[in-house]
Amino acid sequence: MERYACDLLRNFSIIAHIDHGKSTLADRLLELTGTIQKKQTGKNEQVLDKLKVERERGITVKAQTASMTYRFGDKDYMLNLIDTPGHVDFAWEVSRSLAACQGALLLVDASQGVQAQTISVFHNAKERGLTIIPVLNKIDLPAAQPERIAAQMQHTFGINPDDIIKISAKTGIGVEGILEAIVNRIPPPIGSNTAPLKAFLFDSMYDRYRGVISLINVQEGILRKGDKIASYHTRKKYEVTELGIMHPEEVPTDSLRAGQVGYIACNMKESSEAHIGDTIYRVGAPVDPLPGFQPAKAMVFAGVFPVDSSDFPKLEESIKRLTLTDRSVTVQRESSSALGQGCRLGFLGTLHMDVFRQRLEDEYDANIIITAPTVPYKVIYRDREVFVSNPTEFPETTDTASRVKEIQEPIVKASIIVPEEYFGDMMELCFSHRGEDLDHRYLDSGTSSSSRIILTCTLPLSEIVTNFFDQLKSRSSGFASFDYEDAGYKASDLAKMSFLLNSKPVDALAIIVHRSAQDKIAREWVKKLHKVIPRQMFEVPIQAAIGRKVLARETLSALRADVTAGLYGGHYERKMKHLENQKEGKRKMKKMGSVDLPQEAFFDILSNKK
Numbered sequence: 126m127e128r129y130a131c132d133l134l135r136n137f138s139i140i141a142h143i144d145h146g147k148s149t150l151a152d153r154l155l156e157l158t159g160t161i162q163k164k165q166t167g168k169n170e171q172v173l174d175k176l177k178v179e180r181e182r183g184i185t186v187k188a189q190t191a192s193m194t195y196r197f198g199d200k201d202y203m204l205n206l207i208d209t210p211g212h213v214d215f216a217w218e219v220s221r222s223l224a225a226c227q228g229a230l231l232l233v234d235a236s237q238g239v240q241a242q243t244i245s246v247f248h249n250a251k252e253r254g255l256t257i258i259p260v261l262n263k264i265d266l267p268a269a270q271p272e273r274i275a276a277q278m279q280h281t282f283g284i285n286p287d288d289i290i291k292i293s294a295k296t297g298i299g300v301e302g303i304l305e306a307i308v309n310r311i312p313p314p315i316g317s318n319t320a321p322l323k324a325f326l327f328d329s330m331y332d333r334y335r336g337v338i339s340l341i342n343v344q345e346g347i348l349r350k351g352d353k354i355a356s357y358h359t360r361k362k363y364e365v366t367e368l369g370i371m372h373p374e375e376v377p378t379d380s381l382r383a384g385q386v387g388y389i390a391c392n393m394k395e396s397s398e399a400h401i402g403d404t405i406y407r408v409g410a411p412v413d414p415l416p417g418f419q420p421a422k423a424m425v426f427a428g429v430f431p432v433d434s435s436d437f438p439k440l441e442e443s444i445k446r447l448t449l450t451d452r453s454v455t456v457q458r459e460s461s462s463a464l465g466q467g468c469r470l471g472f473l474g475t476l477h478m479d480v481f482r483q484r485l486e487d488e489y490d491a492n493i494i495i496t497a498p499t500v501p502y503k504v505i506y507r508d509r510e511v512f513v514s515n516p517t518e519f520p521e522t523t524d525t526a527s528r529v530k531e532i533q534e535p536i537v538k539a540s541i542i543v544p545e546e547y548f549g550d551m552m553e554l555c556f557s558h559r560g561e562d563l564d565h566r567y568l569d570s571g572t573s574s575s576s577r578i579i580l581t582c583t584l585p586l587s588e589i590v591t592n593f594f595d596q597l598k599s600r601s602s603g604f605a606s607f608d609y610e611d612a613g614y615k616a617s618d619l620a621k622m623s624f625l626l627n628s629k630p631v632d633a634l635a636i637i638v639h640r641s642a643q644d645k646i647a648r649e650w651v652k653k654l655h656k657v658i659p660r661q662m663f664e665v666p667i668q669a670a671i672g673r674k675v676l677a678r679e680t681l682s683a684l685r686a687d688v689t690a691g692l693y694g695g696h697y698e699r700k701m702k703h704l705e706n707q708k709e710g711k712r713k714m715k716k717m718g719s720v721d722l723p724q725e726a727f728f729d730i731l732s733n734k735k
């Protein structure tokens with residue numbers, strides 16, 4: 126590693142909208158530099174995407190990092206690619222990865238043009254002062270319009286079209302030019318090998334045998350095996366047992382020097398000890414910390430229960446193990462009278478929740494029920510503020526007047542990019558989800574027949590955690606792209622809606638609704654419950670209520686065993702008596718009886734929410 130002083134290092138990321146070809150380009154760069162062998166199989170399976178769910182969905186969930194060496198002129202350079210995930214839920218991971226870079230490749234699909242996340246990642250990189258290398262990808266596609274999209278990038282970002290590198294990551298055309306641009310345009314990191322050690326911890330993973338493996342960017346000084354280091358955040362001390370670079374698998378080295386990026390193992394037992402954004406220094410030589418990070422905030426919460434309640438210990442164990450690899454998930458125990466023991470999990474967004482659920486099912490064979498997602502509401506009492514992310518803890522309407530001053534909900538600033546012809550549909554979609562402050566502008570300079578529009582508005586987060594994405598995609602024939610950022614809290618007229626079976630509320634079904642939509646939601650849910658709840662021996666009213674007020678009702682008719690079967694002819698009185706007895710029996714059952722609601726019914730209700 127001594128050969129690679131700062132001026133021979135380049136630390137960069139690839140940033141792009143989902144599917145614009147980041148992983149494909151990363152593979153090509155690794156192949157061109159001889160870091161990995163060119164694949165013979167012809168299968169499109171990316172090296173850096175490691176999780177099964179990522180491959181199935183074609184998205185990157187966890188950032189992966191790789192170092193490669195590249196000879197340019199008469200010098201050998203080490204290029205460190207810090208991969209970033211490509212979805213709005215993981216914006217936080219993007220930002221922390223960028224903090225370890227001096228430059229970024231801004232990748233845009235030449236057939237799709239600038240999309241919602243292209244804009245957010247561009248601004249993110251710009252704010253961090255990174256050098257941006259604009260790249261147009263997929264120029265091999267017949268639908269590619271490189272000239273037009275280049276003009277769009279100029280109009281949207283002020284990028285000089287002459288600076289744009291045009292490539293096909295798939296066929297490899299133009300990719301060599303990227304390696305040259307990385308060396309020529311991205312500034313090397315600045316740092317001194319003789320200064321006291323200062324390293325930035327930007328990612329971590331968990332290894333069953335070695336404990337936590339941290340990815341770090343050494344900014345000053347030299348780190349060697351056996352060194353005693355300390356975490357600025359926890360003040361805990363460790364001894365470095367192994368260190369090296371990601372190539373793309375771990376390759377041990379004797380040291381990591383100023384400017385370099387690599388991994389360390391130091392007997393950290395708990396993943397919570399590896400605090401993202403932490404500053405690592407040498408024991409006895411404290412340094413000023415690097416600007417840290419706020420931890421990622423969970424914004425979508427849901428209860429997770431086993432279908433078979435005796436499976437709870439296994440489920441909890443699986444969740445524990447999975448959260449070791451995904452630290453942004455928060456976990457709390459929860460118990461429900463309807464579903465038994467479970468966990469309440471917090472996620473960064475809905476995709477994050479889906480990914481976690483799928484991993485739980487794939488990797489741990491878990492049969493689970495997930496309750497309807499909720500966002501963290503802020504309940505302001507006369508004397509305190511509380512965040513409530515579980516409907517069962519939401520204040521009753523009777524409380525609202527007396528003790529609760531105000532209820533607030535999280536809102537986001539949303540941007541939607543669509544071809545002009547879908548503009549009306551998108552406006553409607555936003556309005557029907559309580560969108561406000563709608564604004565729009567054209568993405569292309571001048572208006573042409575195929576102009577695209579960027580629509581911005583504020584939306585309550587709760588409106589986009591259910592089926593917003595699906596509607597966005599279906600109402601724009603798949604052309605709309607969407608991104609959002611946190612925009613604080615806002616007072617809102619919200620209430621807890623309970624669902625009652627046979628006059629008893631079922632805790633796991635409670636949801637928080639906006640008053641303006643309460644009647645519609647009440648009717649829809651009651652209908653749905655009516656469809657999936659099996660008929661009982663007695664009649665069961667299904668009701669939706671806010672406080673004591675019932676807003677909708679359906680009645681599940683009784684399963685009627687034919688007690689008069691076999692009583693042929695005459696005997697009218699006997700028949701009546703049988704029917705009377707049956708009625709009496711049912712009345713009794715109804716009084717005492719609770720509704721037999723199998724977990725499968727919950728699964729049906731909750732798996733196709735709203």
Ligand SMILES: Nc1nc2c(ncn2[C@@H]2O[C@H](COP(=O)(O)OP(=O)(O)OP(=O)(O)O)[C@@H](O)[C@H]2O)c(=O)[nH]1
Nearest residue numbers: 144145146147148149183184185211263293294295
């Ligand atoms: N024709 C063509 N297809 C490409 C090119 N680059 C990538 N693709 C295809 O585009 C799709 C998305 O590419 P990925 O590399 O997975 O995109 P990504 O940006 O990594 O996606 P996320 O990881 O989900 O953010 C894949 O089907 C690729 O095969 C290209 O240059 N030309």
